[in-house]
Amino acid sequence: MTELPPIGIGTWENTDPDACATAVQTALDMGYTHVDTADIYGNEVHVGEGIARADVDREEFVLATKAHTQATGLTYDDVITTAEQSLERLGVDYLDLLYVHWPTGDYEPAETLPAYDELVERGLVDRVGLSNFTPELLDEAKSHLDAPITAHQVEMHPLLQQRELREYAREDDHWLVAYSPLARGEVFDVPEVEAVAEKHGVSEAQVSLAWLLTKENVAAIPKATSEAHVRDNYAALNLDLDPEDVERIDAIDREERLVEIDGAPWL
Numbered sequence: 001m002t003e004l005p006p007i008g009i010g011t012w013e014n015t016d017p018d019a020c021a022t023a024v025q026t027a028l029d030m031g032y033t034h035v036d037t038a039d040i041y042g043n044e045v046h047v048g049e050g051i052a053r054a055d056v057d058r059e060e061f062v063l064a065t066k067a068h069t070q071a072t073g074l075t076y077d078d079v080i081t082t083a084e085q086s087l088e089r090l091g092v093d094y095l096d097l098l099y100v101h102w103p104t105g106d107y108e109p110a111e112t113l114p115a116y117d118e119l120v121e122r123g124l125v126d127r128v129g130l131s132n133f134t135p136e137l138l139d140e141a142k143s144h145l146d147a148p149i150t151a152h153q154v155e156m157h158p159l160l161q162q163r164e165l166r167e168y169a170r171e172d173d174h175w176l177v178a179y180s181p182l183a184r185g186e187v188f189d190v191p192e193v194e195a196v197a198e199k200h201g202v203s204e205a206q207v208s209l210a211w212l213l214t215k216e217n218v219a220a221i222p223k224a225t226s227e228a229h230v231r232d233n234y235a236a237l238n239l240d241l242d243p244e245d246v247e248r249i250d251a252i253d254r255e256e257r258l259v260e261i262d263g264a265p266w267l
Contacts (some may be wrong), residue, residue: 008034010223024050038066044089064097069105079115099129104263153177159256181220209236
């Protein structure tokens with residue numbers, strides 16, 4: 001399996017030009033090696049500015065973006081054009097990872113996915129990712145792709161533990177990348193997470209991220225804007241949870257999905 005850094009910086013809703021660029025620059029200079037954005041976020045230019053400001057060589061970090069049906073469409077030609085425009089906005093020569101953002105709208109596996117293979121063959125994209133798919137849709141996508149699926153990005157946190165997709169990722173040997181890994185702040189008020197955080201003297205954010213990283217084939221991309229949050233999230237890499245801590249969070253019997261769109265495959 002291709003390696004993917006365990007914690008990256010997410011940029012969803014970070015559309016203030018300077019704040020976004022500064023957050024990306026801060027993260028890269030701090031040691032992050034995974035930056036995640038999307039064309040529909042409207043911030044690829046700002047992310048690119050942060051990359052340009054950072055004292056880090058392009059080859060030293062993973063850069064991921066996504067093509068979205070509502071932004072530019074997912075026909076074959078749309079995907080090619082979107083990728084080329086993303087490269088221009090980001091100011092880079094290649095993408096490490098390009099996702100299908102949602103399998104909705106004009107997404108058609110037989111037309112959309114060959115464009116991803118074409119981008120890989122041209123060297124504009126190194127790896128292919130999918131986002132917000134079900135196991136059945138993953139199976140279907142694999143039948144239309146020559147390139148392997150490197151990553152599947154989904155909402156995942158202690159309140160939505162994605163056990164089925166985690167098992168699929170292990171069996172297929174791809175990464176499950178957790179977006180909204182802090183449940184949009186909801187984890188701060190989860191008693192089990194609060195108790196573990198108090199035990200270790202750390203934030204609930206660090207506990208949630210450290211818990212995710214105890215799972216095989218799982219990485220996380222928490223959104224952060226301030227330097228304090230960027231730094232706090234990164235510190236989760238040094239938090240070793242005890243087995244009983246992990247079991248305590250594993251046992252949370254809740255399934256709360258916070259990200260929904262019309263046409264989502266689980267609706």
